[in-house]
Amino acid sequence: MILLINVLFYITVFKKGEFMDNKYDVYFNGTHKTTINPGLVKKRNITDEQLKVIKNLYVERYTIEELMKEESADNKSELKNFFEKWTNNQFYIQKTWGAEPNKSLHPFWQVPHCNCPNHLKGGYQEEAITHYNKECPVHGN
Numbered sequence: 001m002i003l004l005i006n007v008l009f010y011i012t013v014f015k016k017g018e019f020m021d022n023k024y025d026v027y028f029n030g031t032h033k034t035t036i037n038p039g040l041v042k043k044r045n046i047t048d049e050q051l052k053v054i055k056n057l058y059v060e061r062y063t064i065e066e067l068m069k070e071e072s073a074d075n076k077s078e079l080k081n082f083f084e085k086w087t088n089n090q091f092y093i094q095k096t097w098g099a100e101p102n103k104s105l106h107p108f109w110q111v112p113h114c115n116c117p118n119h120l121k122g123g124y125q126e127e128a129i130t131h132y133n134k135e136c137p138v139h140g141n
């Protein structure tokens with residue numbers, strides 16, 4: 001019985017410690033933006049070095065999005081340039097997680113000035129990237 005309690009205590013403390021460990025937190029401009037999923041880090045055998053790379057890539061993503069926010073919606077060519085950088089950033093994130101780079105899994109509708117349909121509502125779909133709002137300053141014509 002004592003052994004069981006010890007084991008449960010260990011599991012509780014270990015789990016708690018794992019999620020309270022701020023090495024998984026991503027900050028941008030001094031604000032906590034997101035937390036990398038520790039369970040997935042473990043499952044994918046992500047090293048501390050790779051975790052740092054992933055966190056830096058998230059910071060890069062937020063930086064690109066911040067620059068896009070500051071850009072006028074009329075400046076379509078500049079927004080499209082930023083979106084190309086954003087797409088490459090997403091590819092690097094996928095690669096660092098050990099996943100196949102796959103454009104159709106990028107949450108492209110989350111970038112500033114995008115007014116494409118929110119594909120997240122229907123879940124990620126293979127055809128996600130093939131339909132968009134043609135009036136969108138980022139993805140439109």
Ligand SMILES: [Zn+2]
Pocket residue numbers: 108109113114115116132133136137138139140
């Ligand atoms: Zn769009």
